Amino acid sequence: MTVLVLGGAGYIGSHTVDTLINDGYDVAVVDNLITGHTAAVNQKARLYIGDVRDKDFMRNVFQQEDIEGVVHFAAFSVVPESMKLPLKYFDNNITGMINVLEVMNEFDVKNIVFSSSAATYGEPKQVPIKETDPQVPTNPYGESKLTMEKMMHWADVAHGIKFVALRYFNVAGAKPDGSIGEDHNPETHLVPIILQVASGKRQKLQIFGDDYPTPDGTNVRDYVHVLDLADAHVLALKYLAAGNDSDAFNLGSATGFSNLEILEAARKATGKEIPSEMAPRRPGDPSTLIAASDKARKVLGWSPKYDDVEAIIATAWKWTTTHPEGYPQN
Ligand code: NAD
Ligand code: UDP
Numbered sequence: 238m239t240v241l242v243l244g245g246a247g248y249i250g251s252h253t254v255d256t257l258i259n260d261g262y263d264v265a266v267v268d269n270l271i272t273g274h275t276a277a278v279n280q281k282a283r284l285y286i287g288d289v290r291d292k293d294f295m296r297n298v299f300q301q302e303d304i305e306g307v308v309h310f311a312a313f314s315v316v317p318e319s320m321k322l323p324l325k326y327f328d329n330n331i332t333g334m335i336n337v338l339e340v341m342n343e344f345d346v347k348n349i350v351f352s353s354s355a356a357t358y359g360e361p362k363q364v365p366i367k368e369t370d371p372q373v374p375t376n377p378y379g380e381s382k383l384t385m386e387k388m389m390h391w392a393d394v395a396h397g398i399k400f401v402a403l404r405y406f407n408v409a410g411a412k413p414d415g416s417i418g419e420d421h422n423p424e425t426h427l428v429p430i431i432l433q434v435a436s437g438k439r440q441k442l443q444i445f446g447d448d449y450p451t452p453d454g455t456n457v458r459d460y461v462h463v464l465d466l467a468d469a470h471v472l473a474l475k476y477l478a479a480g481n482d483s484d485a486f487n488l489g490s491a492t493g494f495s496n497l498e499i500l501e502a503a504r505k506a507t508g509k510e511i512p513s514e515m516a517p518r519r520p521g522d523p524s525t526l527i528a529a530s531d532k533a534r535k536v537l538g539w540s541p542k543y544d545d546v547e548a549i550i551a552t553a554w555k556w557t558t559t560h561p562e563g564y565p566q567n
Contacts (some may be wrong), residue, residue: 257467357374412552436549486530
């Protein structure tokens with residue numbers, strides 16, 4: 238039996254594929270390579286290049302593979318871009334999910350683990366955020382992920398397709414041996430941008446907003462190592478394989494770091510000065526996002542190994558210094 242990883246050539250997907258294979262799973266990957274890289278995919282996985290919105294292509298993959306569960310990463314995920322191009326996000330993310338669920342239903346595949354996001358909560362009324370807190374997104378990306386969660390709920394009611402929605406907070410780091418890592422173009426996430434400055438690829442870091450209601454005025458986020466996240470997907474697949482009900486889990490560390498604190502940790506992890514300047518707020522950014530993730534620990538048995546942002550950044554720095562140009566062209 239095979240786990241089908243949608244978007245498995247991307248940053249989090251490739252680390253999850255690698256972890257699944259190291260844990261003994263047989264893995265097939267679907268990716269249209271719009272932001273993914275063939276070189277990121279563990280060579281023991283079978284890579285099908287195509288779009289999850291292409292139903293004939295997806296049917297063909299489901300015909301060729303004996304799929305026991307689906308892990309779904311295939312989406313657009315850049316908040317500022319989603320503010321400018323909301324329909325592009327609804328098309329890829331929501332249309333994609335309709336197709337995935339329809340084909341799963343046709344082929345009687347009943348388990349799906351889904352990359353959801355802290356962005357589904359929007360500006361929280363309280364932190365740490367619990368899974369039961371209101372979900373009121375402040376940007377179209379978060380809205381698309383919330384809609385995808387709701388679609389899975391109704392597909393469960395109607396077709397018995399069970400899901401685990403993993404609501405990631407801020408993901409960072411890379412496999413510590415430096416063999417795979419984060420390579421987005423353009424890069425928009427804080428940690429890889431800071432490391433681009435540290436490695437001389439970018440002149441300085443712009444910190445978006447210093448007038449938020451946080452201790453130092455910059456946004457506060459909750460960082461998780463990408464391999465800890467990958468482990469949570471394996472646990473979620475086991476949870477579903479054991480016949481448990483659909484559910485949602487936050488994945489974070491319950492500790493918040495401000496953008497200035499992340500910059501300081503990166504200076505320590507890299508030994509570089511990393512010039513920075515304050516810049517205006519970025520539209521759509523909630524002030525503080527911190528996860529209560531005790532539910533994932535208790536129910537899934539998740540036990541993240543990285544609890545130190547400097548150590549997380551050090552693994553990303555290893556990838557950056559060993560792959561200054563990122564992955565080779567697809
Ligand atoms: P990524 O862009 O590196 O990976 C997404 C992958 O999906 C890429 O390989 C891309 O080519 C593929 N893809 C996109 N649309 C597709 C389509 N229609 N058909 C086939 N393949 C398609 O992103 P990532 O950082 O690895 O994030 C993965 C998932 O995790 C996303 O869904 C994102 O919403 C979610 N997430 C990420 C973060 C984070 O901090 N990176 C936080 C919360 C949630
Ligand atoms: N950020 C920043 N400068 C950058 C990129 C990001 O100040 O060049 C800030 C961003 O405004 C947010 C935090 O870093 O407060 C994390 O942003 P990222 O895009 O990494 O993740 P998000 O929290 O949006 O999922």
